[in-house]
Amino acid sequence: MELSRAVSMDYLREVSIEARRNVMKMITHAQAGHVGGALSCMDILVALYFEVMRVDPARPRWEDRDRFVLSKGHASVALYAVLAERGFFPKRDLMTFDQIGSRLQGHVDMTKTPGVDMSTGSLGHGLSAAAGMALGGKLASKDFRVHALLGDGELQEGQVWEAVMFAAGRRLDNLTAIIDYNKLQLYGAVAEMLPIEPLLMKWQAFGWHTMEVDGHDMAQIIGSLRRAAMEKDRPTVIVAHTVKGKGVSFMERKVEWHAKPPTHKECERALAELREA
């Protein structure tokens, strides 16, 4: 069983471009889905599933697997594209996204999609569930790690801080939270809606080990995830600075592309840009 593959950064970058292309196709086909936040977290997901996490696509419910919780459940398309790329289900299924009866729901559903470890969609829930998994791992003396990907706007939910406090209190060093810090939420800039800064200071004041990376630099992402795994007695948060809509020039840093499906023409333009990248 292969736990991790030695792969070049180039390969990972290719995977993430391919996954981004699939995101475009899915969303355009379904005329639904959250494109901006899916593109911003893509490199993180690829790093997790292709390099860092111990998973076996043939056994999505394998007990000793590392877990991943997509707390920003609206980025489902990104996770689906990566899971399909990794072989959890056939890539042709991607085009069923958001159709009635599909196993690819608008927000991720663990009962329907192989490889999805937790159902999410309403913001603020994921870190609690991830902390529960991490705690379960500790109780059962298992060595798996739990990763949770949170949106930045999501940090406005009080439940997140309940979980942050808890994970530190319980010394859950098998838990890594990653923040997709793309600076935009549904309605505008996070800093204008409800400022979450000073972000690192908040997590430090709540007892977490903190790191800050460029969320589109594959080497930095992987390095930080590895370092997180070595930290003892406290959970780690990686604040990943990202660009909403990353990879498609006309979507980058644009609030309106939070959940707007592209037209077929826009999709073609995006696919072309991604091919050239």
Add this chain to the structure above:
Amino acid sequence: MLSEAPEQVAEMLRQKSMEARLLLINTLHESGGGHYGGCLSELDILAVLYNGILNIRPDDPEWEGRDHFILSKGHGAIGLASVLALRGFFPREVLKTSKKLDSCVGWHTTIKMPGIEHPTGSLGHGLSVAVGLAVAKKLDKKQSRVFVLLGDGECDEGSVWEGAMAASKYRLDNLVAIVDRNGISYDSRTEEVMPLEPFADKWKAFGWAVRSADGHSVGDLWNAFSAVPFEAGKPSVVIASTIKGKGVSFMENSVAWHAGPTTDEQYRTAIKELQKRAEVAR
């Protein structure tokens, strides 16, 4: 308002607080018990607020220009009720009705009681309500300030941090939160239940101006409250170190005395101790 003769002021506040303690113990004992621990820990804070800081009119609790106070730790209701009664919001006899149906005296605050602005009891609500009230005051360009007293265990609640974040966004320097940091929540000590430290850092990281005070030193509290806002454009929080059950030796710093009934003998001991302290203080 009382800055002329600090020593006299402090003496007055101490006395008010002592009277309130006696009234509290009497009320709780008569009503078959209650939240001794948290009522005793908050009492000096409330005594200082109501007798030296808040701009209020006991004969007109709804007076427009008043400062507002919300007891977010609603289980401290009888502590607040004792202070309100002594301040003249209602006759002391009202406190004797606590056992009766339809009484305004309950284990948690009720709006039936004169001087109570908002009912509380479930933890983690008060700060948000206070934020709304402070925003309304700003909108109306009113000078009134909003004070809200939280328990420390209460800060486990995520909604507290939602409120904290919002207060900082709206630059509510007319809002003052006070945390009754007695170190004990219901089940156990806060640092065992859910570690809160570094507590001041958390508030700072959420954009608040923080000051610590000895929650049983009326002078210290008075100085802190008189200095709000600590920073222009920021909400202020006073972290008041207190002792749960303060003033009654066998209740002090004890997890067991969060709430409960007192025997007649315990009651007599408590009263005796408090009276003695009052004399010594004099």
Add this chain to the structure above:
Amino acid sequence: MRSLRRTRSAREPLQNSERHEREVPTVDESKARAPRAEPTSKLVSMRDAFGKGLVDAGRRNDRIVVLDADLASSTRTSMFADEIPERFIQVGIAEQNMVGLAAGLSTVGYIPFACTFAVFMSKRACEQVSTSVAYPRLNVKLVGAYSGLYTGKTGATHQSLEDIAIMRAIPNIVVVVPADAVQLSKALDAIVEYDGPVYLRVARDAYPVIFDESYRFELGKAVVLREGNDASIVAAGIMTQTALYAAEQLAREGLQLRVVNVSTIKPIDREAICKAARETGAIVTVENHSIIGGLASSVAEVVTEECPVPVEKVGVTDVFGESGSNEDLTVKYGLSVDSVVEAVSRVLAKKRLGLGRRHSTG
């Protein structure tokens, strides 16, 4: 409760409901059987029974973990914390997080019991219950302690009159409301066995024991505690005792009331409700909850869909409660034996008028 003190002496010696050993049934009964239909004079604390039951379950099953949000000494999960500290998780005053944690724990194979007051479980953590537990149908047990009006004088913010209404409207959740300490501990076993989300509503105080040790609890099954054909009283939880007293009082006036105890409010035992409706022609529901959304609504839905008969409701009539002794609250909020007796006479009047017969096609 004042009304419950009218208990007569027990007819048979009370079996020790506080025993810890696992009961080995000697008779193979597939159906829940009707127990003794008379409350005994023995009062047993519901929360203590819960605390003990949980410890027993935890000893037998090492997958059980217990979470509490700083109310362990009230909910009595403190007993579990004392006995099995390694599987007790204190989450602090953070109910939303607690429910999420429980969801996470269950995905690793644990059977988490997340415990707090009913009011907080159903409202503070309402969306977490729906999204994180019920929607993925995780094996999480949600416990609402201090339910209904009787919460030790804590007042409106701590009285839970809506929890059943809310839990019932959330798909996939089984709602269990035990009537006494025996039914509670037996229900606990069944809940552990059942693979899926359950909401268990626990009362705070001590109540007379109705069920004897031979009673077998079955999820989704109502039991007839007293036979009669003049009308039915359908009761849940600690109000079952009140229903029995009312039936007894009415028996002295020559009326034979059927008393049906519904311990699983969802899924409700449609068969038992319809049988009662058809055979007795009138129903009074009795519960320590708002008459909106709980037992009353469940019964009203079943009968109007399947076998329309008049239904009268005894419960809290859509108002907030207040601090007060259980006795005072019982009278003021209409949960007394007298309230039930009055409701029975109202429903009988409607039955006599022939209402409900026209379309009751049975």
Add this chain to the structure above:
Amino acid sequence: MTVGTLAERVRNRAGRDAFGEALQLIGRENDAVVVVGADDISSLRGNAFAAEFPDRAFNVGIAEANASGVAAGLALGGKIPLVLLYGFTVLRAAEQIRDDVCYPNLNVKVVTTSSGLVMGEGGVTHHCTEDLAVTRSLANMTIVQPASALETAIVTKAVVERLKGPTFLRIARCRYEDRAEQALQDYYLGGGAFEVGKAVTLREGDDITLIASGLMLSIALHAADLLAESGVSARVMNMHTIKPLDSAAVIDGVTQTRGIVTLEDHNVLGGIGEAVCGVVSETRPIPVRRIGVRDTYCAIGPMDELFEKYGLTAEATVEAAKEILAGGSRGSR
């Protein structure tokens, strides 16, 4: 502003747009009106209000519990706050709505435009078929659900101007269908009034009563047409106020027709169906059938397709009505 002008302004608009329009008008007339949102002000179309009155619109971030508490505080300070929430976040803030708004009986309006299945493609977590159960269970709460753009505007104005106290306003995000738009246009332009707690009988009939509100009203009207074709005369009631329920109107249906079908884009547990069953069983038991989501999480998909899949249709309504009239007695489970 006359009803006619209002009707012009919101013609062919989605429910939420009509709400936004009304909100702005009310804002101009009454400066106590303020808006509190949880990063959803534009989603609920409060953006025009926010643009015109930036000082009176508060986006407290993705923090719905806090939004509800803040609204309570604003009400304490003499404002009339409308809290704009996604449907499912009514569950998130349930306890704040209960303790801080309903218990002290504060004048706070909770507004959603995404309850039910209207966010069909958004995924199950963004459906909300439990919000009526939660809000109905809260004492002091009034629940109103309009069924057309015009009614949305009228209702919004009415509950802000005339109704003091906690209110839950359940508005559709999308357009209402023409049948309901037309029927309510006729009603209101014909001098009909909106009165909280008073159901409107839009069509008379003496065989069966159809009770609906919101998006389901046009389905009820459609069903009535279909029933008429087969000679069944159906009464259609617009139950715009879900709490307090107009029991007198329900009782009329009970005594004057042979059965009732309720329609709701909500779980059949906890909503209109439950409320009607409660009244019927207390009055004079006649059969009731409930059209709605039958206690399940729905799949994703466009709302119309979900309505088909889960039987929230005119056809299912007709079938239920006929079953009652045929004297069939069975659970629809």
